[in-house]
Amino acid sequence: MANRDAVSRILPKVVVGGGEVKKKNGLADGRNRRALGDIGNLITGPAVGAKPQTKVSRPITRRSAAQFIAKGQEPVQKNTKPLVEATKGVAGRKVGVPAKAETIAVICPDEDVKITEEISLNERKVKKSGKTLTSILTARSKAACGLTNKPRIQIDDIDAADVNNHLAAVEYVEDLYKFYKLSEDENRPRDYMDSQPEVSARVRAVLVDWLIEVHKRFELRPESLYLTVNIIDRFLSEERVPRRELQLVCVSSMLIASKYEEIWAPEVEEFLTITVNAYARDQILLMEKAILGKLEWYLTVPTQYVFLVHYIKAAVPSDQEMENMTFFLAELGLMNYTTAISYCPSKLAASAVYAACITLHKSPRWTDTLKHHTGYSEDQLMECAKQLVSFHSGAAESKLKAVYMKFCCPDRGSVALFPAALQEMLI
Structure with missing residues (x-):
């Protein structure tokens, strides 16, 4: 009897008489039966003539939310804790405020199952900042191997002021000095x-x-x-x-x-x-x-002077005092047999510039621009620079005073009278 009543509440009563099908609610066709009531499915609204049904509150999954959006409805969820829509291994997802400090409810994208995952505070910060675990581990590996990104080296354009000077041949300067460096050993005097x-x-x-x-x-x-x-x-x-x-x-x-x-x-x-x-x-x-x-009439050779004029321009800031000091030290090295024969012209010129920077207390004493144009580091120039500084220290007491008297003149800036750099400064 109870089953019959249940069936009668669900199925409409149909009266058959005189070959005509009649329905209790007056609908003419069996295809227009009243829709079933809500038995747990999520529907857009109550059926025609149906009694208001109590909605079932359940977690909103990604699949069900997509269905709501497709039907133009706003997914509503009552009496539930705030959820976080996230996908493992995917960065950049918007993370909501969790119900607790360390517990976040996560909805699995493939199943309508709510799971709970423990996420530390540091991991939440990583997600908020948009950094992935892979990028963090890569950065740590580079730092451990010494492969961190270094600041870009700044190389000054030392020929920018001579762009409009056709005698400077700015377009060919780099190629010329590359050739000088390659050919300076071919015609060097031997011991x-x-x-x-x-x-x-x-x-x-x-x-x-x-x-x-x-x-x-x-x-x-x-x-x-x-x-x-x-x-x-x-x-x-x-x-x-x-x-x-x-x-x-x-x-x-x-x-x-x-x-x-x-x-x-x-x-x-x-x-x-x-x-x-x-x-x-x-x-x-x-x-x-x-x-x-x-000499087979071969006179076109790169001497120390060829490199001096180029390296002095690379010494920033380059002033008249710096130029005079460099030529003073270079001529002291030219007069000494050991430095003139043992070191190639480019190295002697670079060492004179380096020793002049130290003598005049330039800071920094060897820049990236000088290293780029000379091709020498401080360590490579240290030995020759020490000898030039020692020549400067003994120039006043030497019997050969031509270089010293030449650079004591005011038109040379009297750079020979400057105190020589200390040997300790070259260490």
Whole structure:
């Protein structure tokens, strides 16, 4: 009886008579039966003629929420704790405020099952910041291996001021100095003291000291002085010369360098006057020819001066005081046989710049721009720079004072009078 009543409440009563189907609610067709009441399914609204049904409160899953949105309804959930919609392994999901500090309710995307997961405070911060566990572990691994991102090296454009100067050849500067660095060893003078019985390092220093005075008297270009010394050293590397002809070699070498570098080179008679007529005109011309033949007329070589002018521009800030100090130290190194022969021109020039920065208390004393353009680090220049500083320390007491007196003049900034850098500063 109870079952019958239940059935009668659910199924409509149909009266069959005279071949006509009649329904209790007056509907004409069996296809338009009243929809079943809510038996737990989520429907958009009550059926026509149905009594209001009590809604069942249950957790909103991603699947059911999608159904609501597709039907244009707002998913409503009552009497439930705040939930967090999250997916494991996916970063950037919006995280709600959990019910408790350490417990977060998570809805599984594939099942309508609510699970509880313990999430630490640090993990919640990671999710809020948008960082994934993978990115954190990668960063830690790089830091442990020393592969952290270093600040970008700043290289100054030292030729920017000469862009409109067509004589500066800004477009070719880098290629030119790459070629100079590659070719500087091809025509370097070798150690010739063992092959020259009448020439010593002291005798050579006296000759160069005298040439610096002659160079100053004739007011020649700096390029002429460095090329003159290069020609002398290269010739002595190939030919044995008696001591009585050493001054003749020096005069003829300066004549060649002047013809190569100067617009108005000194005449032969002027060099005869400098030597107090110690040689005849024909002797100077014959020695000039012998030197050019031994060197195969090859005079286009990168001397220390070629690198000095470029490296001084890379010393930021570069001022007249810095330039004078660099040339002072470079000429001291040029006069000394050990530094002139042992170190290639680019290294001697870079060491002069480095020693000048230390002497003038420049900070930083060796920048990324200098390292880039010179190709040398501080450690590579330390030994040569120490020797140049020692020459500076003893310049005032030395008997060979041509370089010292030259750079004591006010037009050279009197840089020779500056106190030399301490050896401890080079450590």
